[in-house]
Amino acid sequence: MEWKRYRALLLPPIPNLRDISVYEAHGGYEALRRVLTDPAWSPERLIEEVKASGLRGRGGAGFATGLKWSFMPPPDGRPRYLCVNGDESEPGTFKDRQILEYNPHLLIEGALLAAYAIRASAIYVYIRGEYADWIDRFEEALEQARARGYVGARICDTDFGVAFYVHKGAGAYICGEESALMESIEGKRAYPRQKPPFPAQRGLWGRPTTINNVETLANVPLIVRHGAQWYSRIGAPKHPGPILYGISGHVNRPGVYELPSGMPIETLIYEIAGGVRGGKRLKAVIPGGSSTPPLRADQIAGITMDAESLRAAGSMMGTAGMVVLDEDTDMVRVLLRIAEFYHHESCGQCTPCREGTGWLVKILRRIAQGEGKPSDLDLLLQICDQMEGRTICALADAAAWPVRHTVQRFREEFEARCRPSLVAVPETIPS
């Protein structure tokens, strides 16, 4: 099996890798030095290399990274920005924090390379506020990089310079949405902006801005070090590279596993994560964070973790944060909790999202309490119809997808909960 020979590159098991000397001793910052000092490595060439590698964003949407960088307009002498998305708040997702803790210099090097490619003058790393302990450690790494001349003016004694700051969030999932993240850095409530214009045209403070996920940027030094060709041969052809699979829920060995893209879901559960806890049977898998539609146990045979395979199976890759659910799981309660999450996190700007997420919660709560009506299931699907594709940002879709697909794929379980009880229930007193 190919995957058994795969050696981790994003999170290699090297003690103290967060120390810059250890990182440098293992080839760290060589890619940056090479790109900045070899005239053959123009920003355009770096963008071409990343395009050729096939790297796709790891923040959830899976957009081609090199292509995104190429959307930046030509420099006009005024500031332009790179934002690093370390908000990591999609339930089931806990991978970026491991990079911050174990390999922060890889992220710093990747962000510097990206800043060079898009000719950014400043980098803002947005990290969720809850990661306070990890932010402190990341800032230490950043100080080390500054002290060695990798951050600031004249990096590696070249003309290239970039400012590098950390911006600490304060608890709001919506800050992970790219335009909301920029509003938040600007010191405002994190309300997503209407698009277009896209960030490359009008981003932070109205200036051209590119935004990438932490794990996405951590891949960039690997591409420069080993070449686009080498990189594109890892894992699934159309979605290549190493992936940090975060596996949680009812498995024996949960955690963040680095492996090639395109891993079979069954292998991840049974061989990598040690199988379902307590020898129970599998009921469902949420492949890539709470917004990705769940797959029933009988739907996962042969399905691999890459955009194409998951789309064909009726789900999505998302953040590769896989939640494994055993046979005893109450899907109604799980779905209710997911709906509560999106309702709590809706910023409230769009009516279909603000009201829709609230209705979903109300109806699901009713079903969970045994007071649902059979017609409620169709009502849930109708509300999803009213939410999908009708709002400023994709949070409303992220809330609707799991509802739609869980109700459809576990319909019997929902119907059973909506059948009137055989035991007469006394009139409830309205609260």
Next chain:
Amino acid sequence: MEPEYAFTAEELARIAEIRRRYPTARAALMPVLWMAQEKFGWLSREVIELVAQTLSLNPAEVYGVATFYTMYHTQACGRYVLDLCTCLSCQVLGAEDLLRHLEERLGVRDGQTTPDGLFTVRHTECLGACGSGPVLMINNRRYVHRLSQERLDQLIEELRQGRMPEFASIPLPERPWEQEASSDS
């Protein structure tokens, strides 16, 4: 005498340094709210006004931002704020039962503070540590992983004695298949 609500000269110097990171004063708002909350415990009306004045912003705008984000306390809270994750992965590992246990143990409901002012209990959304759930965060910072009722009881005792748990890394999981792969190559 120093006024009750003021930043020291050192703190003002830090604020000036923060302001230099951004092209607008407005953008310094979140970091300065963090500073203020750490200094004063929570963002009372007076603190909001101090922050607004320091950054030349309208207090209403500052209040609007402070209330948008769940980690800013716009109400007084206990010495230890316990945020227990009950979201997806933690939920299926029993976090809702742990929340009930915590409520019973401390005699308060979700969102409330114990009468002695020591603990505030809150359920929270995903803390981004799902692989080591159920997870709890103390005072907007320290994570406690793999909770059980016993671990929660022990934690309450530790905190009562003023002992904060140490920062704990989540080790990278073992990869047993790697030995297998290298032995057959």
